[in-house]
Amino acid sequence: xxxxxxxxxxxxxxxxEDDAIAxxxxxxxREIIKLNRGDPAVYFPTPEYIKDxxxxxxxxxxxxxxxxxxxxxxxxxxxxxxxxxxxxxxGEEDIVVTAGVSEALYMLNAALIDxxxxxxxxxxxxxxxxxxxxxxGGQEYLLDYxxxxxxxxxxxxxxxxxxxxxxxxxxxxxxxxxxxxxxGTVLNRKTLEGIVDLANEHKLIxxxxxxxxxxxxxxxxxxxxxQLARGMPHVIxxxxxxxxxxxxxxxxxxxxxxxxxxxxxxxxxxxxxxxxRVSANAPAQYAVAEGMxxxxxxxxxxxxxxxxxxxxxxxAVKLLGENRCLSTVRPRGAxxxxxxxxxxxxxxxxxxxxxxxxxxxxxxQLTRGSGFGTPGHIRIVSLPPKRVLGxxxxxxxxxxxxxx
Amino acid sequence: xxxxxxxxxxxxxxxxEDDAIAxxxxxxxREIIKLNRGDPAVYFPTPEYIKDxxxxxxxxxxxxxxxxxxxxxxxxxxxxxxxxxxxxxxGEEDIVVTAGVSEALYMLNAALIDxxxxxxxxxxxxxxxxxxxxxxGGQEYLLDYxxxxxxxxxxxxxxxxxxxxxxxxxxxxxxxxxxxxxxGTVLNRKTLEGIVDLANEHKLIxxxxxxxxxxxxxxxxxxxxxQLARGMPHVIxxxxxxxxxxxxxxxxxxxxxxxxxxxxxxxxxxxxxxxxRVSANAPAQYAVAEGMxxxxxxxxxxxxxxxxxxxxxxxAVKLLGENRCLSTVRPRGAxxxxxxxxxxxxxxxxxxxxxxxxxxxxxxQLTRGSGFGTPGHIRIVSLPPKRVLGxxxxxxxxxxxxxx
Numbered sequence: 001x002x003x004x005x006x007x008x009x010x011x012x013x014x015x016x017e018d019d020a021i022a023x024x025x026x027x028x029x030r031e032i033i034k035l036n037r038g039d040p041a042v043y044f045p046t047p048e049y050i051k052d053x054x055x056x057x058x059x060x061x062x063x064x065x066x067x068x069x070x071x072x073x074x075x076x077x078x079x080x081x082x083x084x085x086x087x088x089x090x091g092e093e094d095i096v097v098t099a100g101v102s103e104a105l106y107m108l109n110a111a112l113i114d115x116x117x118x119x120x121x122x123x124x125x126x127x128x129x130x131x132x133x134x135x136x137g138g139q140e141y142l143l144d145y146x147x148x149x150x151x152x153x154x155x156x157x158x159x160x161x162x163x164x165x166x167x168x169x170x171x172x173x174x175x176x177x178x179x180x181x182x183x184g185t186v187l188n189r190k191t192l193e194g195i196v197d198l199a200n201e202h203k204l205i206x207x208x209x210x211x212x213x214x215x216x217x218x219x220x221x222x223x224x225x226x227q228l229a230r231g232m233p234h235v236i237x238x239x240x241x242x243x244x245x246x247x248x249x250x251x252x253x254x255x256x257x258x259x260x261x262x263x264x265x266x267x268x269x270x271x272x273x274x275x276x277r278v279s280a281n282a283p284a285q286y287a288v289a290e291g292m293x294x295x296x297x298x299x300x301x302x303x304x305x306x307x308x309x310x311x312x313x314x315x316a317v318k319l320l321g322e323n324r325c326l327s328t329v330r331p332r333g334a335x336x337x338x339x340x341x342x343x344x345x346x347x348x349x350x351x352x353x354x355x356x357x358x359x360x361x362x363x364x365q366l367t368r369g370s371g372f373g374t375p376g377h378i379r380i381v382s383l384p385p386k387r388v389l390g391x392x393x394x395x396x397x398x399x400x401x402x403x404x
Numbered sequence: 405x406x407x408x409x410x411x412x413x414x415x416x417x418x419x420x421e422d423d424a425i426a427x428x429x430x431x432x433x434r435e436i437i438k439l440n441r442g443d444p445a446v447y448f449p450t451p452e453y454i455k456d457x458x459x460x461x462x463x464x465x466x467x468x469x470x471x472x473x474x475x476x477x478x479x480x481x482x483x484x485x486x487x488x489x490x491x492x493x494x495g496e497e498d499i500v501v502t503a504g505v506s507e508a509l510y511m512l513n514a515a516l517i518d519x520x521x522x523x524x525x526x527x528x529x530x531x532x533x534x535x536x537x538x539x540x541g542g543q544e545y546l547l548d549y550x551x552x553x554x555x556x557x558x559x560x561x562x563x564x565x566x567x568x569x570x571x572x573x574x575x576x577x578x579x580x581x582x583x584x585x586x587x588g589t590v591l592n593r594k595t596l597e598g599i600v601d602l603a604n605e606h607k608l609i610x611x612x613x614x615x616x617x618x619x620x621x622x623x624x625x626x627x628x629x630x631q632l633a634r635g636m637p638h639v640i641x642x643x644x645x646x647x648x649x650x651x652x653x654x655x656x657x658x659x660x661x662x663x664x665x666x667x668x669x670x671x672x673x674x675x676x677x678x679x680x681r682v683s684a685n686a687p688a689q690y691a692v693a694e695g696m697x698x699x700x701x702x703x704x705x706x707x708x709x710x711x712x713x714x715x716x717x718x719x720a721v722k723l724l725g726e727n728r729c730l731s732t733v734r735p736r737g738a739x740x741x742x743x744x745x746x747x748x749x750x751x752x753x754x755x756x757x758x759x760x761x762x763x764x765x766x767x768x769q770l771t772r773g774s775g776f777g778t779p780g781h782i783r784i785v786s787l788p789p790k791r792v793l794g795x796x797x798x799x800x801x802x803x804x805x806x807x808x
Contacts, residue, residue: 001574003669005518005540013679016472041468051467054687055459063455063652064445068420099503099654102681106510110539114409131680135514136409137541170405248467248686250503265407275417276535277506281685282652283458 010134014127014371018356022365033392035381036365038181038336040305041247043383047301050244053290057283066282068275070097070253077289078253084295085213086224094257096270099280101211101237101252105132107273108207108235108254111266112172113138118165120174122153123373124338126181126209130373138172141165142373147340150329151183155194162202173205173235179212179222182338182372182379184313184331186220189228196228205262206234211252212334214243214302217310220332226257233262240288242334244298245305249284309335312389313382319393320380325400337380338369346403351375362395414538418531418775422760426769437796438769439785442585442740444709445651447787451705454648457694461687470686472679474501474657481693482657488699489617490628498661500674503684505615505641505656509536511677512611512639512658515670516576517542522569524578526557527777528742530585530613534777542576545569546777551744554733555587559598566606577609577639583616583626586742586776586783588717588735590624593632600632609666610638615656616738618647618706621714624736630661637666644692646738648702649709653688713739716793717786723797724784729804741784742773750807755779766799 015036022032057063069075075095082088098104105128113119115137121129122145133140143161145151158174165171174195178187199206208225216222226236239252256267291298313331320328325346326339341354348354351368355378359365369377382389419440426436461467473479479499486492502508509532517523519541525533526549537544547565549555562578569575580599582591603610612629620626630640643656660671695702717735724732729750730743745758752758755772759782763769773781786793 003666004673005514005516005521007518008515008673008676011514011673011676011680013472013676016679037469039468041465045465046467051462051465054462058455058458058462061445061449061455063450063650064443065441065651068417099507099685100681103503106681110409110415111412112409114411117409128680246467247469248683250683250685262407269408269412269415272412272415272417275420276415276532277504277510279652279654281503281654281688284685284688 007135007137010131012131015367018359018365021356021359025360025363030363032359032363032365033388034365035384035392036367038381038383039247040242040245040335040383043385044245044305044308046244046246047291047297049294049297050246050287050291054283054287057286062283062286064282065279066285068279069271070095070280071282071285071289073289074285077292078255081292082226082255086227088226088257090255090257094255094267096254096267096274097280097285098252098254098274100241100250101209101239102128104237104252104254105129107270109133109136109138111269111273112205114170116169117172118169119172120158120161122176124182124369124377125373126177127371129175141171145180145183145185147329151180151185153187153191153195155191155198158195159198162198162204166202171204173207174199175207175209176225177209179216179333181212181334182336183329184334184336184338185329186216186222186333189223192223192225192228196225196232199229200232205266206232207237208234209237211238211242213238215306215309215335216333217306218314218330218332222333226255231258231260233258233260233266235266240291243302244288244291245301246284246288246291249281249288251280251284251288309383312384312386313337315386316380316382316389316393319390319397323397323400325404335382337382338377339380340377343376346400348403351378354378358396358399362399364392364395411539411541414535416535419771422763422769425760425763429764429767434767436763436767436769437788437792439788439796440769440771442785442787443651444646444649444739444787447789448649448709448712450648450650451695451701453698453701454650454691454695458687458691461690466687466690468686469683470689472683473675474499474684475686475689475693477693478689481696482659485696486630486659490631492630492661494659494661498659498671500658500671500678501684501689502656502658502678504645504654505613505643506532508641508656508658509533511674513537513540513542515673515677516609518574520573521576522573523576524562524565526580528586528773528781529777530581531775533579545575549584549587549589551733555584555589557591557595557599559595559602562599563602566602566608570606575608577611578603579611579613580629581613582629583620583737585616585738586740587733588738588740588742589733590620590626590737593627596627596629596632600629600636603633604636609670610636611641612638613641615642615646617642619710619713619739620737621710622718622734622736626737630659635662635664637662637664637670639670644695647706648692648695649705650692650695653685653692655684655688655692713787716788716790717741719790720784720786720793720797723794723801727801727804729808739786741786742781743784744781747780750804752807755782758782762800762803766803768796768799
């Protein structure tokens, strides 16, 4: 008799798999440069005005449960943010505050997916998307972001697959990550319009993970799915982790803006899930509310952080350009770089062997592309200061030179 | 085509179902006495020394992700607590910190339950247990706590059911809540020993939700399953919400103390689930670590709170004793009272009608026993000060008198 449930095999996280190797090296006194975890608050302290609001909430004894769908102050702040940024007129009942986007993904998949249902996901994908589909009994249907087209989406190809797949299985949603982790792509408005039209025509729910929506640079312009998908069921995922530089707060949210039959059922069910687990962390919610409401302070903080990120990413991309075994699409959002590795030239069987050997011999920790569904690549988190980034990429370049 | 997944119907919470009625009354200017949510931090502010540690963590920029299984400081503090209180020698790898016991329940059920598996749960149960079993595709197998025996467990009856059930289905675990919500029972050591022997004999995993393990009074003595279930697979659920009066922190934990084959697989899988969702709220973890480490301050705080709770519960029980349509087992742990209601004498069809009518006419919000699996009862949260409790129960008593 197996000890664990059959489905529990989906609960794995390739982003953490090399931590045991790194820890063993650290115990031997080695210093590891870790470019594997996308945690801005390690490198950019959470803005003071948000920390002050967090502290004030604790001092004011706001340490009990909040409303299950989120503290009214935070849902109001989210409504304000979406009105300001995207011209959306949300109601409280369109929003559920969650323990990070992770929890929103869990709720969304559990609410929609029955065994054998499919969800269309593009690869490379953020690793977390896959476990929650599998744990709900469903299966991802993977299409490629097009590396040759700056990791964009081929809408015609998507349409061909939707037409084929919809006769075989129930397609529960199409998932976009924009700006993208791990590629740094910002999808252009025209592509998004094409996807929205397609979803509308085929009655598919669009899910857009927009957790990096303010972290765009190199001239990119971000468009939210919520601006385009009027009158059709869609879900926007976002949170405090990235734009408000507050990963450790674990405050995310799901927004279902529309009031069609599907949207109404879905937003009520997500709220039911929220009710079952009572509430998200309370004082952090008030801090995030202030983070959104204090537009002056936020603009100052986000401009500074995004400016720094742009510089670091471009610096790293330039250094990577010296490496003849890598080819890199320059990111325009988030803070990841996702180069293709010429594994054959370097005599590695796969990207796992590449990142493990790099970690063990050069003490630089990256993540293998196959962990994001796209083998033959590596993901580099470009958050550390240039000195550290420079040292790590110099080592990576040396490593590749030595293996040719 | 149904909009939602078939299983999502399990995501419901009867504890919140009357909130809409209460809100409508409040909008009309009515003041509702709410005895439906067991949230101590509303009535007893979280201890200052814990709030100070929380604030310090924020000031120190501990606002990024922690280790996925929990910040090392907190897992160490949990190890210290269990050594001190129960003589347990835990390792870091035996512990996973979660976003409240809710998240631990989700992970546990998702890790163990395949479709058609059964979990033995006693009723009245804490409402949240049931959704997570159903969402994992399993089904609860319900046995009764014995009201005539102070809501204790009949171990012989449990054995008869285990013997019968195990030939028909896979029994994944037996779940105990000790001290109990909603009955306030503290199970005695002899009963627990009987259950441990039985679980051992039939190779069942014991799960013990001990979230109220320091909230015992009226002469009760608490025994942890971890003290008795040596050498056999078991899981202890606990957290900061109740003993550390910090519900809004959303910090829980699961402990799998043993190293048998089942325990090893289970604790690794719970850690995998934790890794998928990255981490619990960061600064709150450091606050809870201090909550546990500062034994002097904690003892002072918990004695004061439990002393107050004992007084309030006993005061409420005494007032309820004047009501000839209710019969009440006096609680010895937690802060709930779960009287049986003579619905027939009061001309109500069921407990839902009773609590709804009480709310609409007397503006007192309780929870129906059927929400906990035991119809014909009501749950009263005895946390508010005596003045408020007294007013609410006087209204309840008047209500019952008027309906006879």
